[in-house]
Amino acid sequence: xxxxTQTPKFRILKIGQSMTLQCTQDMNHNYMYWYRQDPGMGxxxxxxxxxxxxxxxxxxxxxxxxxxxxxxxxxxxxxxxxPSQTSVYFCASSHLGGGNTEAFFGQGTRLTVV
Amino acid sequence: QKEVEQDPGPLSVxxxxxxxxxxxxxxxxxxxxxWYRQYSRKGPELLMYTYSSGNKEDGRFTAQVDKSSKYIxxxxxxxxxxxxxxxxxxxxxxxxxxxxxxxxxxxxx
Numbered sequence: 001x002x003x004x005t006q007t008p009k010f011r012i013l014k015i016g017q018s019m020t021l022q023c024t025q026d027m028n029h030n031y032m033y034w035y036r037q038d039p040g041m042g043x044x045x046x047x048x049x050x051x052x053x054x055x056x057x058x059x060x061x062x063x064x065x066x067x068x069x070x071x072x073x074x075x076x077x078x079x080x081x082x083p084s085q086t087s088v089y090f091c092a093s094s095h096l097g098g099g100n101t102e103a104f105f106g107q108g109t110r111l112t113v114v
Numbered sequence: 115q116k117e118v119e120q121d122p123g124p125l126s127v128x129x130x131x132x133x134x135x136x137x138x139x140x141x142x143x144x145x146x147x148x149w150y151r152q153y154s155r156k157g158p159e160l161l162m163y164t165y166s167s168g169n170k171e172d173g174r175f176t177a178q179v180d181k182s183s184k185y186i187x188x189x190x191x192x193x194x195x196x197x198x199x200x201x202x203x204x205x206x207x208x209x210x211x212x213x214x215x216x217x218x219x220x221x222x223x
Contacts, residue, residue: 042215098206099146105157
């Protein structure tokens with residue numbers, strides 16, 4: 001009963017370093033999403049994917065990249081980490097697009113850039 | 115105008131109280147509405163979802179949607195300390211979901 005799994009749970013990066021946040025889901029969902037959550041700011045959509053091989057930008061894509069080579073996996077890459085990317089990152093998935101179904105979330109990755 | 119507006123609180127109530135959490139949304143095309151509960155340092159957990167105007171009940175929780183006024187509510191009866199969390203409303207259209215900023219609730223024993 002795994003659902004959406006994110007790794008790592010915590011990470012500290014130095015400015016300019018790069019890393020990949022991993023996300024995998026076992027519900028065979030077509031749609032996957034990456035959000036960041038900052039205190040008092042709610043969830044902001046970074047990127048989303050409607051299926052393998054298809055990705056699109058959300059509200060705050062700058063500084064991030066994604067790929068979707070399989071239905072299960074949707075990694076998020078930070079190429080040159082900046083302090084502004086300190087946040088909690090959540091991956092989510094849904095069977096259909098927004099407005100037709102509910103989304104399920106992972107437990108989050110807490111990232112600090114110093 | 116944001117797609118979804120939610121009073122951030124914080125809200126503090128005594129144990130056993132009835133809690134009312136509210137959101138408004140901007141787009142009459144939104145048809146599917148959700149409430150998520152988020153404990154500190156955890157991911158949002160789906161609490162309830164509904165398609166239609168009216169009430170949907172699940173145990174101590176009732177979700178209410180008024181599409182004419184674009185207003186959604188979550189009522190918690192007999193609130194418990196374990197209900198202390200942040201509650202996010204959400205809706206969606208097309209390929210995206212839209213979330214409120216969350217209301218922080220504390221239930222005092």
